[in-house]
Amino acid sequence: MCGRYTLLADELEILQEFDINQPIEGYHQSYNIAPGQKVLAVIHDGKGKRAGYLRWGLVPSWANDEKIGYKMINARSETAHEKPSFKRLMSRKRCLVIADSFYEWKREGKEKHPKRIQLKDRKLFAFAGLWDKWSQGEGDLFTCTILTKEANSFMQEIHHRMPIILPKSKEDDWLTPNQLDPTEAYQFLQTVEEEDLSAYNVAPYVNAAKNNDETCIAPLA
Template identity: 50%
Template structure:
């Protein structure tokens, strides 16, 4: 699964990485060391003309949902069953997004409890997690834009830590993933595979990250 991640780069680095138009209004951003479900996360969609940066609430609420409460249970979507689940089928066909990150956390079960790990690219570069989004409308007419992170089977690096990992898209596939227009969902599903283990690294971090209240550089420091 993917239940926490990091985005510690500056807005300038983010804009440069995705070649975003600096003339468009962008949300406020500061380094985030412990991003958690139900929080607002920076996300990138294609508006029909180009890439656009905005914020989505982490935890998908389908447009047909009766209330917002189910969002907290839908932080992840399994890549293998996107076409089978009503909550994900339409977003998969029409509402795909990129969720920028530079690391994510997972907890490995040990004899004495759970050891948190931070997993990142060896290059320390930004990467894009594959996401879906949807818009839910409240009774008063206000809109709630939400998202979910797609997960897949673990690669060789992740397998000893956890049985799922977020889908990290290859850079050359990012535009195809978010671009609007006719795409065969079954062909898109072929993009949702484990990222090469040889290009990633994992290191243990201390228990600071266990609490969502903690959001400082201590969260990403390597534990002894």
């Protein structure tokens, strides 16, 4: 799964890396991004790419209660094209969720130890995501979920699931609206190339979402 991650890049780095032409309103760095928070994402509005904030935890447009979002921070890529909550989004509302590392907890006996995981050859990258708009009461709520898959050989030592990190060459293909039907989107995700990862231990300090400073990423001695 993916339950915490970081984004420490400067705004200009992000604009250049993802070919965004407009400033990111309210951009801020974070050492400990958690479900329920606003996360930086890129969507295609039919005319071009734009970056902005979505709340992490998908609330489908048809949901009766926005609290469902806390149960939908991740979506299994193997079944998303079949599930009512995600099927329509796989075709029409795909997004990039921007990050530069993520955390995962490795179980050792009765304890879990956090690790920070990065790409070896790239600083910034994008998780494959889905988004939706929920309209009830006052205003609209824009939310997202991160797609996951079975862990690769590197991640298997840490956790049995992992977020889908899109290769740079596949980011625009994922974003382009209505180019893929749900089954094609599923097939696309199953064939994306994997990139080399690295990991190091960090302190349990990161376990608390309220903690958001350099201590979160400090290597554990």
